[in-house]
Amino acid sequence: MRGKPKSAWLQFSRTSVALLSCASGMLFITTQSALSEPNKQIVSVRISNDPVRRMEDLKDLSQFDILGVSLREGLAEIALSSSALSQLKDMGFQIEFSPLNAQLQRETLEPYLTPSEVLDSLSSLSQAYPALTELKTIGQTRRKRAIQALVISSEPSNQNRPTILFNAMHHAREVMTTEVVMHMAQVLLKGYGVDPEITHWLDTARIILVPQVNPDGNQLVHEGQAMWRKNAWESEGRTFGVDINRNYPTLWGACNGSSTNKSSDSFRGPEASSEPETKAMIALIQSERPVANISYHSFSEMILYPYGCRKEANPSLELFKSIGADMKANVIDDSGKTNTYSLGTPPELLYEADGTDADWQFREAGVLAFAMEVNGRLQGFQPSHKRWRDITVVRQEGAWKTLIRRTLEQGVQGQILSRQLGEVSYRIAKVLNGEREDFTGGDKSVKPFRTRSADGFVFNTLLPGEYQLSFSLGDTPTKTVNFTVKQGEVTDLGDIRL
Ligand SMILES: [Zn+2]
Incomplete structure (x- = not known):
């Protein structure tokens, strides 16, 4: 395995020496908020011979923090x-x-939005468009920062x-993701009354944006810890952080997909949904009951859907693949393709x-629920703001517009009339050659749907x-309705008496 050093190796070795000396210098200038992280360096690892197995090998070793991959280039x-x-x-x-x-060696973080700037921008937008927006505080972090959602309709x-949800920055260092969602707010609000499709969406649906799920972690990134991923959970007087996107109660710690080591970048937390950020998102989704979602992450240029554990089967795979392929056809990558x-x-x-979060x-x-990994390997978490911010957020438009379009254009809706609305749930089965195939997974996989509003609105x-x-009603089956969905149409079942 140890052959002659190749030229890339020589180049790498020289640079790592430079990094280490830079790192020892860092000890004297930590108060200046430089972005260097003295104990870390980044390497590209070739995984092209068997990407998935190689990634699993790497992940088993918790001292390695996998930042992202390029499957095309075969590098992590x-x-x-x-x-x-x-x-x-x-x-x-x-x-x-x-x-x-x-990016580790930069003296200052590029001018990506800080947590307080995100709140200021949301407040300005809600003041500029009072009839089209509702600004909600959905939770508070341990360090007393507000987590906010902007409803646009x-x-x-x-x-x-x-209702369609878009959220960003479960992971603190993924600064581009907040920009994508803030740009979305601008496009939707400026487009109302101007762009016929956007006007139609806002007249018939609701879009909810949570641009920054993890402001505590992001503040640490802005203060100099460029590679900080988790929130600001503390233990024994030290900030370890929990990976919020490993903290949701569905499949919590269920496969080889997180860590119990609080120093690990994928530490799942002391218990399921222990974190205020997780609780805030769960409460938002339980009250707003969205039909679809994108959770924005970076980087790797990927569109992901459930499940994160290999043994779990997704009963709605066909639908996820169909919409995902459409998003893929409409999102533009860093090379313009x-x-x-x-x-x-x-x-x-x-x-x-x-x-x-997507699995939950x-x-x-x-x-x-989809997750998208924006930007490629060469851009990483914090690409040059000047060169990449505007171009990236515009290149993402095709994907989220596709999700809104596909969510609204075809399916089923209705209005349930019942004195016991709080107890109503429903399943949808696909009927193929007279056989029923549970779309919701029925028994063990996916919980039966609840109505989309407390008034009994149904939409799928x-x-x-x-x-x-x-x-x-509760556990008692009460009624079945057969229906057909045609291409490009929402079948309206009207009032449904239970
Ligand atoms: Zn992420």
Whole structure:
């Protein structure tokens, strides 16, 4: 395994020496908020011979922080300590110099939005468009920062409309993701009354934006810890942080997809949904009952859908694949091309991940929940703001517009009339050659749907076909309705008396 050093190796070795000397200098200038992280460096690891197995090998070693991958190039970017580097080499991995080290060495973070700037921008938008917005504080972090959601619609408080959620920055260092969602707010609000499609969306649906789930963590990034991923959870007087996207109660710690080590970057927390950020998102989704969602992450140019554990089967796979392929065809990558994002589940494309928000949203709340990894390997978490911020947020428009379009254009809706609305749930089964196939998974996989509003509004996005909708009051089945969904149409069942 130890052949002659290749030129990339020579280049890498020289740079790591430079990094280490820079690191020792850091001890004297930590008060100046430089972005260098003295104990970390980034390497590119070749995984092209068997990407998924190689990623699992890497993830088993908790001292390696996997930042992102390029499946096309067969390279993964890993942050590690110098001592872990030799272990990586001993395991037979081919290592190359990562261009992302330059981001660790910057003296200041590029002008990405800070937590207080996000709140200021949301407040300005809600004041500029009072009729189209409702600004809500959905939770408070341990360090007393507000987590806010902006509802955008011609009737923001009307829950008898299909709702689509977009959230960003479960992970603190993924600064581009907040920019994507803030840009979305601008496009939707400026487009109302101007762009016929946006006007139609806001007149018939509600869009909810949570641009920054993890402001505490992001503040640490702005204060100099460029590679900080988790929140600001403390233990024994030290800030360890919990990976919020491993803290959701669905499949919490259920597969090889998180860590019990509080120093690990994928530490799942002391218990399921222990974190205020997790609780805030769960409460928002339980009260707003969205139909679909994108959770924005960076980087790797991927579109992900449930489940994060390999053994779990997704009963709505066909629908996720269909909408995902459409998003893939409409999102533009960093090289200006479409149809290049990878599409699949986390274990298909990366590694297992448990306790994620998308899995919880899908299983517990009936949400078509996607995650998107924006930007490629060369841009990383904090690409040059001047060069990449505007171009990236515009290139993402095709994907989120596709999700809104596909969610609203085809499926089933209705209005339940019942004295016991709080107890109503329903399943949808696809009927194929007279056989019923549970779309919700029925028994063990996905919970039955709740109505989309407390008033009994029903809405589900479906592919064309024959379906059967079965209602229950508590555990008692009460009614079934057969219906057909045609291409490009929402079948309206009207009033449904239970
Ligand atoms: Zn992430």
